[in-house]
Amino acid sequence: MSPQFRQTVHTTCPYCGVGCGVLATVTDAGVKIQGDPDHPSNFGRLCSKGSALGETLSLGTRLLHPEIGGIRTGWDEALDTVAGRFRETLERYGPDSVAFYVSGQLLTEDYYVANKLMKGFIGSANIDTNSRLCMSSTVAGHKRAFGEDLVPGCYEDLELADLVVLVGSNTAWCHPVLFQRILAARRADPKRRIVCIDPRRTATAEAADLHLPIRPGTDVLLFNGLLHYLRHNDCLDFEFIERHTEGYAAALNMAKETAPTVPSVAAGCGLAESEVAQFYRLFAANERTVTLWSQGVNQSTQGTDKVNAILNVHLATGRIGKPGAGPFSLTGQPNAMGGREVGGLANQLAAHLDLDDPGHRRQVQEFWRSPRIADRPGYLAVDLFRAIGEGRIRAVWIMATNPAVSLPDVHAVRRALSACPFVVVSDCERDTDLSRFAHVQLPALAWGEKDGTVTNSERRISRQRAFLDAPGEARPDWWIIAEVARRMGFGAAFDYRSAADIFAEHIALSRIAGAEKRRFDLSGLQTAYDELAPTQWPVDAGNPQGTPRLSFDGRLTFVAVRPQAPAHAPDTGYPLILNTGRIRDQWHTMTRTGKTQRLTGHLPEPFAEVHPIDGSRLELTDGALARLESRYGSALVRVRFSAGQQPGTVFTPMHWSESNSRQGLVNALVNPAVDPVSGEPEFKHTPVRVVPYRPRWYGFAIARRRIEFPDAAYRVVIPARHCWRHELAGEVLSEDWQRWARERLGPEGDGWDDWLEFADPRAGRYRCAWIVQGRIEFALFVSPSHELPPRDWLVSLFGQDALSETARAGLLAGRPLSADDDRGRIVCACFAVGENTLRRTIASETLTTAEQVGTSLKAGTNCGSCLPEIHALLAEAQH
Structure with missing residues (x-):
C-alpha cells in the first residue's frame, strides 16, 4: 500500500548559512524531504546533509520533559526554579552575575526575546552566542568599514562574476549548494575563473583554476600586497574612493610599507612568485570580482584585520554593491545573521543600533518600556566562561549549543561549568557532553516542530515552518524565555502568544534603525507572517519587495592593517600547527547528522590529516592511531596521510564529542587566544605535537545496540542502519576474547549456541559473530594491527532478517564471497x-x-x- 501524503510545508534548512528552501511532506512512511525549486537560495538543490534531514527526526535521544537534577519534573516547577534562582542571584550579586549563552541555531524570534530579557530587563549585556566562534570577526570588520554589519551582495553575484576568489573557505564541502552555482556559471562561460586561497588543498582547491597554498596566518600580507599592486598598476577607482571613502591614504601607505613587492609577499606567504603574480593579475583584470571568505579568515587572532584587508581591495577598486562584484562573507550557521539583527552578541544593541550610543540605548529602552538598559558590552564567549570559572558569573542559561564541546580549551570550560552554582540548559537532546553540568534541563522544540524566521548569508529572511507535532512536553525557546521573564516580574513586556507577535515587534523596532540611517530596516514589510516569502532586507518604503544588492551613498572606511604573526608560534616542544574545521557530511557536534548512516559513512572517525613527509618523520602509520598534544589538552585520533596538507601542519575536524568518541575531543587542544577586536578564538593555529599511539590491540565491534566498552582506550561509536559500529583500541590484552565479548554483551539472553569464531592467540587475532534465529546480532574483530577488514559489508548484514549461507560463509573473513556484494565506503x-x-x-x-x-x-x-x-x-x- 502506498504511503498517504499530507500537506507539503515550505520551510528552510537548519544547517549552514546558505539558507536553502526545503519542501517537507509528512507521510505514513516518514518525512519526505526535497529542495524547494522556488526558493531563490537553492532552486531545489540540497546538500547531503539537507537531503538526509528526514532521517534525523527520531525521538530516541530527545529531551522531552523538564528535569531538575536529572529527575523529571513539571514545567511550573522547572520555570519557577529558573526564575527564582536568577532573581536571587541578581538581588545578591547584581545584573552582571548572570549570563545567557545562545546560538545561531535559534530562530530570530527566540534570539529577540532572549536579548530583550537580558539587556532590557535584567540590565546586563552578558548575552553572547556561538556565532562569536565563527562570524564575529566579519561583524567587526563590517562595522569598521561600513559602520554597520552589512553583506553588500547577493548570491546572483556569484554567477555574474568573472572572477570568484575563495579565501579560507572549503566551499565545496561547507556550502556545497553555492559552490555548485559557481561551478555551473563557469561551465556556462569557461572564461570565468576561480581562485582558492587556503593552506590545504581541499575539494574546493581541486576545482579551482588557481590554488594559493598560503602559509597559515599570512592573509593580511597577501591582500596588502594586492592593494599596493593595484595602485602601482593604476587599477584603482579614484572616483569611487573620493566620493565614498575615507582612510585610503593610511591603508595604502601601510600596504606599501608591509607588502612592497610581489617577491616579498611571496616569501612571506610561502608561495611561488608566479602564483602571487597570477592572482594579482587576475584580480586587476576582472572588474566583476567577488571575494568570499569563511572560517579560515574569521577564526584568527587577527581575523578582523584579515576581513578589512579584503574589504580594502574592494573599496579601492569600487567593486562593491555592483552586479558580479563585492566582498561576501559566507555564514556558518542558519541564523547567525538573524541573531546579529536582534543584538544577540554581547557588544551589540538590537536592530543594528550601537550599545555605546546613549541615544540608541534610550530609544530601545523606551520602545521596550524596560526598567533599565545595558550600557556597556558584556563578556564575550571565551571571557564569559572564564568569568564563570572565576565566580564572577554565578548563573548561566545555555540555549541550543554545546560549549562543553565547541569552545577552545574546552577542559577549562568544563571546570568552569562544574564550579558554577546554577546552570540551565535548553536543548533538544537529553544526553550530551553539556547536560552533565546542568542543574535544570528544559526541553526545546527542534527543526520541523518550531516556527519562526532565519536570515541567510545574503540578508534573506526565510520562514522555518512546523510540520511535526511538538513531542512530549517540548516547547519553543521563545516561550520558555518569556515564561521565565514573567515569573521574574516582567510579564507585561513578554506577553507573546505566537512567534508572529515577536516578529511584528522586531519589525517595529527596526523602524528606529531606519530612522537612524541604518540599512537594517524591515518597516516596509507588509506580508502576513504565515505567507512571508524569502525576502532580503532592507525592506522599506523605497524597497517594498526587498533589496538584493546594497548601494552606498555615505562614507565607507579603509582600515590600515599591519600583518602580524599568530598569537602562538610553533616551537621545539609543539612544532606543528593545528587547524580545525568541518567535514562534508557532519554538522557541529553531530547530534542531528550523527543519526543517519548516510552521513556517518564517509568519514566515520575523528582523524588527523598530515602530510606524508611529516608522517614518515614522526613515525606515524597511515590508518593507525596517533595522539595530538598541545599545552591545553590531548586527543586520540586516526591518522590520514594527505599530500594536500602542508608539511608542518595538521588538520582535524571538530565534530566529535566525548559522547561518541573517547579521547576524541579536539577542542581540548585549541588555545584560547582571541582576536582583540572581535573576541573570536584562534581555531586555525594552535601549536601541537603528534606522537604515534601504539595500543596492544585494535578492533571493531558491530552490534544491534550501543555498547560502552569501558576498557577500550580508544572507542568511537558510529550509528549505522540497524546497528551500532564501534571502533576500538586498547592497552590491555584479554586472555579470553570470547569471555570478554560476552561480558560486554550482558546476560546470555537467547543463548550462545550460534556463535561463530576464529582465534589465533599466538598472533593476537580473534574474530567472532553471534547469530540469533538466523539474524546476526554481534560481530567482533580483534588484531594487533590496525589493518582490519572493511566494515561496510558487515554493517549491511544487520539489515537482513536472515543471513544467507553465502553471507555466513564470509562472516569471519569480513568480506563477501562475491566482490559485487560489497559497495564499500x-x-x-x-x-x-x-x-x-x-x-x-x-x-x-x-x-x-x-x-x-x-x-x-x-x-x-x-x-x-x-x-x-x-x-x-x-x-x-x-x-
Whole structure:
C-alpha cells in the first residue's frame, strides 16, 4: 500500500548559512524531504546533509520533559526554579552575575526575546552566542568599514562574476549548494575563473583554476600586497574612493610599507612568485570580482584585520554593491545573521543600533518600556566562561549549543561549568557532553516542530515552518524565555502568544534603525507572517519587495592593517600547527547528522590529516592511531596521510564529542587566544605535537545496540542502519576474547549456541559473530594491527532478517564471497554510492568523466561535494 501524503510545508534548512528552501511532506512512511525549486537560495538543490534531514527526526535521544537534577519534573516547577534562582542571584550579586549563552541555531524570534530579557530587563549585556566562534570577526570588520554589519551582495553575484576568489573557505564541502552555482556559471562561460586561497588543498582547491597554498596566518600580507599592486598598476577607482571613502591614504601607505613587492609577499606567504603574480593579475583584470571568505579568515587572532584587508581591495577598486562584484562573507550557521539583527552578541544593541550610543540605548529602552538598559558590552564567549570559572558569573542559561564541546580549551570550560552554582540548559537532546553540568534541563522544540524566521548569508529572511507535532512536553525557546521573564516580574513586556507577535515587534523596532540611517530596516514589510516569502532586507518604503544588492551613498572606511604573526608560534616542544574545521557530511557536534548512516559513512572517525613527509618523520602509520598534544589538552585520533596538507601542519575536524568518541575531543587542544577586536578564538593555529599511539590491540565491534566498552582506550561509536559500529583500541590484552565479548554483551539472553569464531592467540587475532534465529546480532574483530577488514559489508548484514549461507560463509573473513556484494565506503552520501561500486562501474563501463558516472549511478548529481573523489577514482582508473 502506498504511503498517504499530507500537506507539503515550505520551510528552510537548519544547517549552514546558505539558507536553502526545503519542501517537507509528512507521510505514513516518514518525512519526505526535497529542495524547494522556488526558493531563490537553492532552486531545489540540497546538500547531503539537507537531503538526509528526514532521517534525523527520531525521538530516541530527545529531551522531552523538564528535569531538575536529572529527575523529571513539571514545567511550573522547572520555570519557577529558573526564575527564582536568577532573581536571587541578581538581588545578591547584581545584573552582571548572570549570563545567557545562545546560538545561531535559534530562530530570530527566540534570539529577540532572549536579548530583550537580558539587556532590557535584567540590565546586563552578558548575552553572547556561538556565532562569536565563527562570524564575529566579519561583524567587526563590517562595522569598521561600513559602520554597520552589512553583506553588500547577493548570491546572483556569484554567477555574474568573472572572477570568484575563495579565501579560507572549503566551499565545496561547507556550502556545497553555492559552490555548485559557481561551478555551473563557469561551465556556462569557461572564461570565468576561480581562485582558492587556503593552506590545504581541499575539494574546493581541486576545482579551482588557481590554488594559493598560503602559509597559515599570512592573509593580511597577501591582500596588502594586492592593494599596493593595484595602485602601482593604476587599477584603482579614484572616483569611487573620493566620493565614498575615507582612510585610503593610511591603508595604502601601510600596504606599501608591509607588502612592497610581489617577491616579498611571496616569501612571506610561502608561495611561488608566479602564483602571487597570477592572482594579482587576475584580480586587476576582472572588474566583476567577488571575494568570499569563511572560517579560515574569521577564526584568527587577527581575523578582523584579515576581513578589512579584503574589504580594502574592494573599496579601492569600487567593486562593491555592483552586479558580479563585492566582498561576501559566507555564514556558518542558519541564523547567525538573524541573531546579529536582534543584538544577540554581547557588544551589540538590537536592530543594528550601537550599545555605546546613549541615544540608541534610550530609544530601545523606551520602545521596550524596560526598567533599565545595558550600557556597556558584556563578556564575550571565551571571557564569559572564564568569568564563570572565576565566580564572577554565578548563573548561566545555555540555549541550543554545546560549549562543553565547541569552545577552545574546552577542559577549562568544563571546570568552569562544574564550579558554577546554577546552570540551565535548553536543548533538544537529553544526553550530551553539556547536560552533565546542568542543574535544570528544559526541553526545546527542534527543526520541523518550531516556527519562526532565519536570515541567510545574503540578508534573506526565510520562514522555518512546523510540520511535526511538538513531542512530549517540548516547547519553543521563545516561550520558555518569556515564561521565565514573567515569573521574574516582567510579564507585561513578554506577553507573546505566537512567534508572529515577536516578529511584528522586531519589525517595529527596526523602524528606529531606519530612522537612524541604518540599512537594517524591515518597516516596509507588509506580508502576513504565515505567507512571508524569502525576502532580503532592507525592506522599506523605497524597497517594498526587498533589496538584493546594497548601494552606498555615505562614507565607507579603509582600515590600515599591519600583518602580524599568530598569537602562538610553533616551537621545539609543539612544532606543528593545528587547524580545525568541518567535514562534508557532519554538522557541529553531530547530534542531528550523527543519526543517519548516510552521513556517518564517509568519514566515520575523528582523524588527523598530515602530510606524508611529516608522517614518515614522526613515525606515524597511515590508518593507525596517533595522539595530538598541545599545552591545553590531548586527543586520540586516526591518522590520514594527505599530500594536500602542508608539511608542518595538521588538520582535524571538530565534530566529535566525548559522547561518541573517547579521547576524541579536539577542542581540548585549541588555545584560547582571541582576536582583540572581535573576541573570536584562534581555531586555525594552535601549536601541537603528534606522537604515534601504539595500543596492544585494535578492533571493531558491530552490534544491534550501543555498547560502552569501558576498557577500550580508544572507542568511537558510529550509528549505522540497524546497528551500532564501534571502533576500538586498547592497552590491555584479554586472555579470553570470547569471555570478554560476552561480558560486554550482558546476560546470555537467547543463548550462545550460534556463535561463530576464529582465534589465533599466538598472533593476537580473534574474530567472532553471534547469530540469533538466523539474524546476526554481534560481530567482533580483534588484531594487533590496525589493518582490519572493511566494515561496510558487515554493517549491511544487520539489515537482513536472515543471513544467507553465502553471507555466513564470509562472516569471519569480513568480506563477501562475491566482490559485487560489497559497495564499500560511502563516497556519494546523497545517493549512498560506495567506493567499490564506483570502481567497478568505472571499469566495467569504461567511464572517463564525472558526467558519465552521474548518468550511470547518480553519484555527484545532487550537491556535487563528492565530485573531487569521483574525479580521483576516474584518474586512478585511467592511470
